[in-house]
Amino acid sequence: MRVLGVDPGLTRCGVGVVEGVAGRPLTMLGVGVVRTPADADIGMRLVGIEQGMEEWIDRYSPELVAVERVFSQHNVRTVMGTAQASAVAMLCASRRGIPVALHTPSEVKAAVTGSGRADKAQVGTMVTRLLRLAEPPRPADAADALALAICHIWRAPAQNRLQQAVAAQNRLQEAAARHASAVKGRTR
Numbered sequence: 001m002r003v004l005g006v007d008p009g010l011t012r013c014g015v016g017v018v019e020g021v022a023g024r025p026l027t028m029l030g031v032g033v034v035r036t037p038a039d040a041d042i043g044m045r046l047v048g049i050e051q052g053m054e055e056w057i058d059r060y061s062p063e064l065v066a067v068e069r070v071f072s073q074h075n076v077r078t079v080m081g082t083a084q085a086s087a088v089a090m091l092c093a094s095r096r097g098i099p100v101a102l103h104t105p106s107e108v109k110a111a112v113t114g115s116g117r118a119d120k121a122q123v124g125t126m127v128t129r130l131l132r133l134a135e136p137p138r139p140a141d142a143a144d145a146l147a148l149a150i151c152h153i154w155r156a157p158a159q160n161r162l163q164q165a166v167a168a169q170n171r172l173q174e175a176a177a178r179h180a181s182a183v184k185g186r187t188r
Contacts, residue, residue, distance in 0.1 A: 001156065002029070004062035004093075005148030006053070007141045008070070008085035010045050011038050013052065014141030017060040018131070018149035026150060028131040029060055031142045042084070049085050053092040065093035066152035068144070069102040103151050108144070111151035123147050 001021060007014030013034040020026035034052030036045040057065075067090055070083045090100045106116035112126045124136035124143040130150060137143040 001153055002060065002063050003149040003152050004056060004060060004065045005145040005150075005152070006065060006067045006086070006089040007144035007148060008068060008082050008089060009141060010036060010042075010049070010081035010085050012139060012141045013049050013085050013089070014139075014143070014145035015052070015056050016137070016142060016146035016149055017056070017062060018146060018153060020153055022154050022156070026131055026153060028133065028146060030056070031137045031146055032056075033139060033142055046084060046088055049088045050092060053089050057092060057096060057098070062093075062098060064099045064101060064152065064156075065089060066101045066103060066148045068108065068148055069104045071104065101152050101156075103148055103155075107155075108147050108151040111154055112147045120144070 002017065002019045005014075005016045005018065013036075014032075015034060016031040017029040018026050019029055034049055034056075036048040040048075067086050070079060070086050093100045103111075109118040109123060110116040112118075112130065113122050115122075118126075120140045120143070124140060127133070127143045127146045127150065128136045131146065137146060
């Protein structure tokens with residue numbers, strides 16, 4: 001599985017591509033940051049992020065894009081910019097028919113470090129070890145993007161099994177409801 005991880009941000013949008021399957025060594029294919037100038041118009045910044053995302057998707061042809069789920073912060077301005085950058089990444093993937101998965105920061109930290117409360121340095125250290133890199137990717141947004149991709153690759157098999165189980169349960173409930181309705185119709 002080839003996953004493009006996206007750590008959304010208006011000034012620095014971390015991107016990283018990881019390939020592999022759960023239970024096997026993973027390979028980093030690319031890592032970087034899509035940057036936009038803080039003093040530019042918001043519309044132009046979003047266009048810049050879109051262009052950067054399109055370039056990464058063209059270059060690496062990911063099978064899935066994993067984006068950090070935006071959560072409420074104290075600074076509304078920061079969360080708005082993060083949400084806007086996140087939406088651009090999801091739009092670029094969806095426009096091409098590439099599935100998108102959202103992961104919370106604590107989910108990513110727990111998957112990569114074993115603790116949902118890990119700090120950025122711990123995440124960077126574990127990403128470096130897991131991908132067998134000479135040094136942690138810089139800036140931290142780039143390491144976070146790789147962590148998102150790793151998290152998805154590791155969690156996807158379990159999530160797929162859970163989704164299949166829920167779908168099977170729904171089918172059983174629907175069949176039971178149809179049966180009950182048919183029985184009720186015959187007894188009238």
